[in-house]
Structures are given as structure tokens and as C-alpha cells.
Amino acid sequence: KNEVEQSPQNLTAQEGEFITINCSYSVGISALHWLQQHPGGGIVSLFMLSSGKKKHGRLIATINIQEKHSSLHITASHPRDSAVYICAVRSGDSGTYKYIFGTGTRLKVLA
Amino acid sequence: NAGVTQTPKFQVLKTGQSMTLQCAQDMNHEYMSWYRQDPGMGLRLIHYSVGAGITDQGEVPNGYNVSRSTTEDFPLRLLSAAPSQTSVYFCASGLTLHYRELFFGEGSRLTVL
Numbered sequence: 001k002n003e004v005e006q007s008p009q010n011l012t013a014q015e016g017e018f019i020t021i022n023c024s025y026s027v028g029i030s031a032l033h034w035l036q037q038h039p040g041g042g043i044v045s046l047f048m049l050s051s052g053k054k055k056h057g058r059l060i061a062t063i064n065i066q067e068k069h070s071s072l073h074i075t076a077s078h079p080r081d082s083a084v085y086i087c088a089v090r091s092g093d094s095g096t097y098k099y100i101f102g103t104g105t106r107l108k109v110l111a
Numbered sequence: 112n113a114g115v116t117q118t119p120k121f122q123v124l125k126t127g128q129s130m131t132l133q134c135a136q137d138m139n140h141e142y143m144s145w146y147r148q149d150p151g152m153g154l155r156l157i158h159y160s161v162g163a164g165i166t167d168q169g170e171v172p173n174g175y176n177v178s179r180s181t182t183e184d185f186p187l188r189l190l191s192a193a194p195s196q197t198s199v200y201f202c203a204s205g206l207t208l209h210y211r212e213l214f215f216g217e218g219s220r221l222t223v224l
Contacts, residue, residue, distance in 0.1 A: 101153030
């Protein structure tokens with residue numbers, strides 16, 4: 001079993017829909033990242049969370065440390081949101097620098 | 112401010128050849144790392160560094176060497192390429208203090224024949 005599991009693996013939505021991508025992890029962490037990988041391959045950081053909730057534009061990320069679970073929400077989805085979304089955890093305490101990545105959720109938003 | 116720069120973007124090697132993937136960042140980041148991305152798998156850590164002169168192994172270090180002589184540069188060396196090293200490689204950097212975002216290079220697609 002992978003230490004970082006994402007669901008769903010693939011997701012197709014209509015423009016305007018509310019989207020949720022889930023990430024569960026089985027290790028102790030000091031931080032969790034949500035990343036976006038564009039069809040061209042580049043990876044950009046969306047959020048870094050250690051607790052609670054963060055919002056940036058139409059994107060919202062939450063984390064529940066007790067349940068070892070995080071969600072990424074996209075409100076009013078748009079075709080330009082089509083990408084692979086990757087959850088990554090920084091395992092261990094703040095003195096470690098090893099990241100474990102999920103396999104990603106491939107999102108396609110149709111116009 | 113160029114961010115994280117990786118070169119080359121594409122490379123084809125023959126088995127047994129050597130090469131170096133270059134990674135440079137201009138953000139004065141202490142943390143630099145190399146990952147490989149293979150189909151159906153998450154990014155896997157090869158090597159990382161938390162400062163000049165300090166490197167450590169990640170999950171899949173075999174067949175790769177790194178060094179960190181300056182804060183800006185973190186090259187990844189393949190001494191004798193094997194077909195199993197065909198992959199897309201990403202360099203990432205970040206600050207080590209507190210919790211900060213990661214910055215990724217654009218990736219290098221390597222094919223070993």
C-alpha cells in the first residue's frame with residue numbers, strides 16, 4: 001500500500017462543476033503540498049499546509065491531521081483547470097526533508 | 112529571477128554512456144532535490160541537499176551521483192546509463208526553515224537505449 005493515496009485517479013467534469021480531490025497518507029508528516037502538473041509537464045506548487053485550510057482564488061485546500069487526510073477543492077471549474085493534481089507529504093518532523101508523492105489525479109474539465 | 116533551471120530538456124543516451132543533468136536556482140534556497148517520474152508512479156526522490164557540501168540519499172539513489180559545491184547548483188550525474196533510468200527527471204528547490212513551497216524545474220526527459 002502506498003504511503004500517499006489519492007482519489008480519484010481520473011476525473012472528468014463539466015465546466016462550472018465543483019470538484020474535490022482527496023489525499024490520504026499513512027505516515028507522520030510536518031507538511032502537505034498540493035501541486036499541479038500541466039499537460040506540458042511543468043509542476044507548480046498550489047498550496048503548502050500544516051493545518052487547517054487555505055484558499056487561493058477558486059482553489060481551496062484543507063487538511064485534517066488527526067484523520068491524515070487532505071482535500072483539494074476547485075469551485076466553478078474551467079477547462080484551463082485540466083491538469084494532473086499531485087499530493088505530496090513532507091514525512092517526519094520538521095528536521096527531515098523527504099517528500100513522498102501520490103500518483104496524481106488527472107482532471108479533465110469539458111467546456 | 113529565473114527560478115529553477117534544468118538542462119537539457121531532452122537527452123537520448125546509449126547504455127553505458129555518462130551524462131550530467133544540470134539544475135540551478137537563483138532564489139538562495141538551501142534545499143535542492145532530484146526526482147524521477149515514471150508512468151503510474153508518483154515522483155520518487157533520488158538525492159537531496161540541504162546546503163553546500165551536504166547531500167543525502169533518497170528513495171532510489173542507485174546509479175546516480177550528486178554534489179553540491181555551491182548554493183545555486185545541484186547536478187545529477189549518471190555514470191553508466193541503463194535503460195531502467197529512462198524517465199522524466201525533475202529538480203526542485205525550497206527553503207528549509209519553517210514550511211515553504213517547493214519550486215520545480217521544467218523537467219528533463221531522458222531516454223536510454
